[in-house]
Amino acid sequence: MTEVLLRGRILSFHDEPLNGEASTDTFTYLEDGGLLIRDGKITAIDDYAKLRAGDGRNVEVIDHHPHLIMPGFIDCHIHYPQMQVVGSYAGALMEWLEKYTFVEEQKFSNQGHPDKIGSAFFDELIRHGTTTAAAYCSVHKASVHAFYTEAHRRNMRMIAGKVMMDRNAPPGLLDTPQSGYDDSKALIADWHGKGRQLYAITPRFAPTSSPEQLEMSGTLAREFPDMHIQTHLSENTAEIAFVAELFPWSRDYTNVYEHYELLGPKTLLGHCIHLTDAELSTIANSGSVAVFCPTSNLFIGSGLFDLARLRASHVRNAIATDIGGGTSYSMLRTLDEGYKILNIQGQRYHPLRSFYQATLGNARALALQGIIGSFVTGAEADCIVLDARATPAMRVRMETVETLVEELMLMQTMGDDRTIAEVYIAGVAAKSTLN
Ligand code: GUN
Numbered sequence: 001m002t003e004v005l006l007r008g009r010i011l012s013f014h015d016e017p018l019n020g021e022a023s024t025d026t027f028t029y030l031e032d033g034g035l036l037i038r039d040g041k042i043t044a045i046d047d048y049a050k051l052r053a054g055d056g057r058n059v060e061v062i063d064h065h066p067h068l069i070m071p072g073f074i075d076c077h078i079h080y081p082q083m084q085v086v087g088s089y090a091g092a093l094m095e096w097l098e099k100y101t102f103v104e105e106q107k108f109s110n111q112g113h114p115d116k117i118g119s120a121f122f123d124e125l126i127r128h129g130t131t132t133a134a135a136y137c138s139v140h141k142a143s144v145h146a147f148y149t150e151a152h153r154r155n156m157r158m159i160a161g162k163v164m165m166d167r168n169a170p171p172g173l174l175d176t177p178q179s180g181y182d183d184s185k186a187l188i189a190d191w192h193g194k195g196r197q198l199y200a201i202t203p204r205f206a207p208t209s210s211p212e213q214l215e216m217s218g219t220l221a222r223e224f225p226d227m228h229i230q231t232h233l234s235e236n237t238a239e240i241a242f243v244a245e246l247f248p249w250s251r252d253y254t255n256v257y258e259h260y261e262l263l264g265p266k267t268l269l270g271h272c273i274h275l276t277d278a279e280l281s282t283i284a285n286s287g288s289v290a291v292f293c294p295t296s297n298l299f300i301g302s303g304l305f306d307l308a309r310l311r312a313s314h315v316r317n318a319i320a321t322d323i324g325g326g327t328s329y330s331m332l333r334t335l336d337e338g339y340k341i342l343n344i345q346g347q348r349y350h351p352l353r354s355f356y357q358a359t360l361g362n363a364r365a366l367a368l369q370g371i372i373g374s375f376v377t378g379a380e381a382d383c384i385v386l387d388a389r390a391t392p393a394m395r396v397r398m399e400t401v402e403t404l405v406e407e408l409m410l411m412q413t414m415g416d417d418r419t420i421a422e423v424y425i426a427g428v429a430a431k432s433t434l435n
């Protein structure tokens, strides 16, 4: 039995802080808090003095004052084969995919490449305080094995899937409806539920899947009703026009996924920028999640995610980096760019809501609340330690910061991987022990 008591300022949400500062009933904040962890799970959260007094045994105490301990960040949409795509100079989505992304992803059929990138990928997630991600692998089975092997070795809770794509891409990136189905099924058998690993059925997006492949993706979804499904939806206007050409019978883009029974409460729809009211209502009724990818949407020039409109339509939402369309692995950078996108649309977004979203909000979007995303008894002990004075400029700015909310806003605005002082994966220090 391994046991550790983390001491520090502790912040954890148990609901969405819709009323800004007045939402004190939605989170726990302890100035001198303790988080007791046994065998990778949280067994108690309370004032440090109380935990200490109630524990006669000699538990190892790690004091992180003056830093802030929070649940690890969750990234709901990221492409691990795109580490070497970040920052590619392209016009818009289709050009970016064809000129850079599809070229890089083909390299995942090369011996050794998936392992090399896989190892670098998880180092980067840990460095940035991301402890769970919903990730796309490439079309190649080997890329999925490399991903899970590394995730499992590090004991990180991950959701991932083999991309299925059988048209409108280079031959080196195409599977077939049958092989996509067979490979996905074999990967589910190998990895879903192994340790902390979860599988996601992953048809890339409607333009790169034939009707037959989407049909078979729907079959997989029916055979494995607990599984996540991840894909892209309405990121770019040329993409939407292409989908209308490819599926002339469809009412709209969303209707394609609806038709093949790919919508549902465990479906993650990347981007969701250019949607009609009818599509919003279809998505809301299905319980699917719209995933906001701010740095990607700005970098590829896709458009502005209209969170207020989605929320008014009762569409569930999440936030993500979308590496390599996205430009940073950092959820802090992502929250910052998200804030700017919302602000320019007149949608002020409170820092408490941002930090809720990157933790419990995203856990709920993944249907993993109670398991990750908040410090509740029995939850898995993925924790990050945030240092608001991580850089000289932040240190100077912190001299005028008086409240927790101001501190959060500062970390969101100026923070990055340097702000993450330590990361615990299931109670084990992971950032300070990176090679
Ligand atoms: N649409 C289909 N594939 C992709 C991808 O890899 N990245 C982004 N941003 N959009 C996509």
Ligand code: ZN
Pocket: 077, 078, 079, 232, 270, 322, 325
């Ligand atoms: Zn994506």
